[in-house]
Amino acid sequence: MSAKRNSRLVAAEIICQWMEDQSFPDRKLATLQHDHAFVLEVVNGVVRNQNILRWIERKWVDRPPRLFFKAVLQVGLYQLLFMDNVEQYAAISETVNAAKDHPGGTGASKMINAVLRRAQREKEQVLAELEKQPAHIRLSHPEFLMERWTQQYGEADTLELAKWNNEPPATILRIEQAAVDAAEFIDKLREADIEPLMHPYSDKEIFLILPRGVAVRKVPGYDEGWFTVQDPATSVSVDLLAPRPGEAVLDACAAPGGKTAMMAGRMKGKGELVAMDMHDDRIDVLKENQKRLNLDWIEIVKGDARHPETTLGERQFDAILLDVPCTNTGVLKRRADARWRIDEERIGTITKLQHEILDACARMLKEKGRIVYSTCSLEAEENENLVARWVRDHPDFRLVKTGKAFPPDSGTDGAFAALLRKK
Numbered sequence: 001m002s003a004k005r006n007s008r009l010v011a012a013e014i015i016c017q018w019m020e021d022q023s024f025p026d027r028k029l030a031t032l033q034h035d036h037a038f039v040l041e042v043v044n045g046v047v048r049n050q051n052i053l054r055w056i057e058r059k060w061v062d063r064p065p066r067l068f069f070k071a072v073l074q075v076g077l078y079q080l081l082f083m084d085n086v087e088q089y090a091a092i093s094e095t096v097n098a099a100k101d102h103p104g105g106t107g108a109s110k111m112i113n114a115v116l117r118r119a120q121r122e123k124e125q126v127l128a129e130l131e132k133q134p135a136h137i138r139l140s141h142p143e144f145l146m147e148r149w150t151q152q153y154g155e156a157d158t159l160e161l162a163k164w165n166n167e168p169p170a171t172i173l174r175i176e177q178a179a180v181d182a183a184e185f186i187d188k189l190r191e192a193d194i195e196p197l198m199h200p201y202s203d204k205e206i207f208l209i210l211p212r213g214v215a216v217r218k219v220p221g222y223d224e225g226w227f228t229v230q231d232p233a234t235s236v237s238v239d240l241l242a243p244r245p246g247e248a249v250l251d252a253c254a255a256p257g258g259k260t261a262m263m264a265g266r267m268k269g270k271g272e273l274v275a276m277d278m279h280d281d282r283i284d285v286l287k288e289n290q291k292r293l294n295l296d297w298i299e300i301v302k303g304d305a306r307h308p309e310t311t312l313g314e315r316q317f318d319a320i321l322l323d324v325p326c327t328n329t330g331v332l333k334r335r336a337d338a339r340w341r342i343d344e345e346r347i348g349t350i351t352k353l354q355h356e357i358l359d360a361c362a363r364m365l366k367e368k369g370r371i372v373y374s375t376c377s378l379e380a381e382e383n384e385n386l387v388a389r390w391v392r393d394h395p396d397f398r399l400v401k402t403g404k405a406f407p408p409d410s411g412t413d414g415a416f417a418a419l420l421r422k423k
């Protein structure tokens with residue numbers, strides 16, 4: 001049996017890797033063996049609160065430490081300043097040990113020890129001082145993003161949005177009503193001492209909010225495929241597309257398959273539903289979900305939505321969902337690292353890709369067919385502006401309707417969807 005590793009060290013290694021190459025190991029985090037909940041909270045908290053932690057480092061550390069020690073320091077600071085359920089002595093000693101055992105760690109561990117003890121002594125003062133800092137530091141968002149939101153949505157809504165992004169995300173389940181009766185599922189949850197809350201957004205679908213700390217894999221009916229983990233905002237696009245039994249439907253950017261599963265439910269297992277994605281690792285997850293949800297009638301294909309004919313030949317569809325890759329600004333609450341990946345250049349690159357996917361997949365549509373273009377972004381360039389420009393350039397299509405969920409007012413993640421019909 002392997003010896004239990006220092007959880008602070010595990011967290012620091014993951015954070016250091018992220019600092020080096022921006023790779024955020026969602027899957028590794030989901031499968032950690034030891035102290036899963038603690039490491040997950042620390043990693044997400046440190047990444048989310050970068051601007052605050054860097055601000056403290058600039059105030060209290062004379063010479064910037066090497067990346068690994070920077071990560072260890074941030075792990076310690078995050079526990080002391082933001083986690084109420086951690087014993088302070090353990091937080092300091094275990095974090096210092098994580099640095100000490102590393103090559104070159106003798107000097108760094110002294111610095112880390114001194115800064116953490118200072119954080120322990122001066123916690124109230126430093127948090128009060130933080131409240132006086134500019135919003136992008138206090139709420140830990142990129143300055144340029146706060147500025148562009150302020151221009152688009154005004155200052156008050158921007159501040160509300162940034163605060164919402166920093167709250168812990170709720171785990172929300174969508175009941176697979178073809179697999180289980182909703183009342184029976186809720187009874188099973190209660191028998192397992194899980195008291196769910198019905199999400200107010202529930203309409204065609206039923207969404208349940210799980211109490212904090214419940215591991216999804218332990219929820220009754222996980223293996224039987226009685227539910228998917230999914231925010232209600234995901235139904236904005238599926239409601240607009242409204243796939244029907246017997247239709248030929250393409251989900252061109254499908255993995256991990258939340259919306260595919262929702263569409264499969266609407267189609268009641270009848271018709272053709274093709275789920276495509278271009279990334280092998282994402283297709284693996286799509287297949288796992290397909291298996292768990294018993295949706296073997298769905299066809300999963302690997303293909304590039306910029307060149308769908310290469311995979312799909314001359315097939316034509318009644319309805320196409322384009323849930324395109326985006327900047328994710330509507331789901332920053334769920335994805336701790338996403339806010340740091342956005343810049344003006346990325347918005348430019350991603351809108352070009354979105355445009356290419358829309359152009360190419362529109363060719364796969366039957367006469368009078370329909371497309372829903374959707375994102376989980378709040379940026380007008382990726383949403384309203386892109387669709388308006390595309391329809392201007394494609395007079396054989398008309399924009400029928402758009403749908404939007406905008407947090408925090410929506411009480412959901414952010415989402416945008418536009419229904420386009422071929423004339």
Ligand SMILES: C[S@@+](CC[C@H](N)C(=O)[O-])C[C@H]1O[C@@H](n2cnc3c(N)ncnc32)[C@H](O)[C@@H]1O
Nearest residue numbers: 253254255256257258259277278279304305323
């Ligand atoms: C927003 S996610 C889709 C989420 C999915 N619809 C769901 O509800 O679970 C976008 C997906 O597009 C895929 N993707 C990115 N570029 C693509 C391309 N050129 N062709 C096909 N899929 C692509 C990504 O791998 C990713 O899985």
